[in-house]
Amino acid sequence: MQELFGLAIANFLINFLGLNPEPLQPIMIAAWQQAEIFNVPINSDPIVEEIVADYLQNISSLGFSLDKQGVWIQSDWAHLGQHQSNIPLSAASLTKIATSIAALETWNTDHRFETLIYRTGSLTDGVLRGDLVIQGGGDPLFVWEEAIALGNQLNKLGISKVIGDLIIVDKFSMNFNPDPQVSGELLKVGLDKSSWRKIIEQKYQNLFSDTSRPQVAITGKVQFQSNLPEDSKLLICHQSLTLAELLKQMNLYSNNAMAESLAQSVGGATIVAQKAARAANVPLEEIQLINGSGLGLENRISPQASVAMLIGIQKRLEEKPINITDIFPMVGRDTTGTVKLRNLPDGVAVKTGTLAQVSALAGVIPTKERGQVWFSIINHGYNIERFRVEQDRFLQRLAEHWQLTHVLSTQKTKPYLGDPQRNKLNTKS
Numbered sequence: 001m002q003e004l005f006g007l008a009i010a011n012f013l014i015n016f017l018g019l020n021p022e023p024l025q026p027i028m029i030a031a032w033q034q035a036e037i038f039n040v041p042i043n044s045d046p047i048v049e050e051i052v053a054d055y056l057q058n059i060s061s062l063g064f065s066l067d068k069q070g071v072w073i074q075s076d077w078a079h080l081g082q083h084q085s086n087i088p089l090s091a092a093s094l095t096k097i098a099t100s101i102a103a104l105e106t107w108n109t110d111h112r113f114e115t116l117i118y119r120t121g122s123l124t125d126g127v128l129r130g131d132l133v134i135q136g137g138g139d140p141l142f143v144w145e146e147a148i149a150l151g152n153q154l155n156k157l158g159i160s161k162v163i164g165d166l167i168i169v170d171k172f173s174m175n176f177n178p179d180p181q182v183s184g185e186l187l188k189v190g191l192d193k194s195s196w197r198k199i200i201e202q203k204y205q206n207l208f209s210d211t212s213r214p215q216v217a218i219t220g221k222v223q224f225q226s227n228l229p230e231d232s233k234l235l236i237c238h239q240s241l242t243l244a245e246l247l248k249q250m251n252l253y254s255n256n257a258m259a260e261s262l263a264q265s266v267g268g269a270t271i272v273a274q275k276a277a278r279a280a281n282v283p284l285e286e287i288q289l290i291n292g293s294g295l296g297l298e299n300r301i302s303p304q305a306s307v308a309m310l311i312g313i314q315k316r317l318e319e320k321p322i323n324i325t326d327i328f329p330m331v332g333r334d335t336t337g338t339v340k341l342r343n344l345p346d347g348v349a350v351k352t353g354t355l356a357q358v359s360a361l362a363g364v365i366p367t368k369e370r371g372q373v374w375f376s377i378i379n380h381g382y383n384i385e386r387f388r389v390e391q392d393r394f395l396q397r398l399a400e401h402w403q404l405t406h407v408l409s410t411q412k413t414k415p416y417l418g419d420p421q422r423n424k425l426n427t428k429s
Helices: 002-017 046-061 092-106 144-156 180-190 198-204 243-253 256-266 269-280 303-316 384-401
Strands: 070-075 079-083 112-119 122-124 127-129 132-137 166-171 222-225 233-242 349-354 358-367 371-380 423-425
Touching: 046 070, 046 079, 046 384, 070 303, 092 243, 092 256, 092 269, 092 303, 092 349, 092 358, 132 180, 144 180, 144 198, 144 233, 144 423, 166 180, 180 222, 233 243, 243 256, 256 269, 269 303, 303 358, 303 371, 358 384, 371 384
Parallel strands: 132 166, 166 222
Antiparallel strands: 070 079, 070 371, 112 132, 112 233, 122 127, 233 423, 349 358, 358 371
């Protein structure tokens, strides 16, 4: 305020005394567009256009109609190549990209699905004279390892025998089986080491060496009910892996059962499509779904929409301690699952899609010149293996054109199935 007052006094004296101050010298201002930070290529790339044209020519020479093929390539700043980019095509498991973004729009990345374990009746000397009740909460990855950990926790609570039934309530799925009755039968076997089959023993060997073999023998039947028994007493809250870990496992192995389970928890295929289109800011008609897994030619997504969803996922993760490579498999780091036998450039995060008539690939390439380059390729025809060869060659040519950067993944450890720490005791009763 004092500086402004002093300046006003000085101007008054100059005008009053008739003094002629020296004219102000012009200040050289650099054009902001010329600053180094803005030196990002936003124009098209003729070499990429040539690579796309060659790719399409190769597909055509194999006898496949180009009307059933789609390509879209873009950086964060420019559209680099395309063919039928806005046409919804049968996209197979690229559908799981839609399921992924819809799940991330519904829950936080650290969300865990809860399976609640109750009992009825009385517990004396290790014997529960009542029912063991399992209330499912939509966990899409409750497998043998989880059953073993749960059985051990029940043993620690003093339960080794149940003279009653195993009652299943709500959405409980085990080993990717959506039928709660069948899942209950599987759980009954997993809880009791005397009933174990060879496959369970094999899974047990992957657990920590000090893990016990549980013994919870249930004498009654498996029953499915709509509601909890009135006298149910909560024992354990079993938590799933985090949503981010679940999505990574789903996309790494392109697990259809997990995808459908998550889609149903979101609200079904229609809700998944709506949430995905809104989050990706694309027209709803470019994401046409009949399920959350991609099984069926009726699942149709345009190449541009699949890229927009990937970008939407990346933006959704910006404030999180993870990135898109923690949701999808990354070539060179992940050595199992759908990328195992592909010849793709290291560092590329991808989602594959395969049906009898469809081969699709979408993901992101980390480059020094263009930053993140997003791509989607959708092929239709009866030659899946050759489509994959052409797709891999296409990505390798793009990688040769740009210098790739090393992507740092935030993933430090693999998720541990059968982790006893995810069984939380009810301390309120």
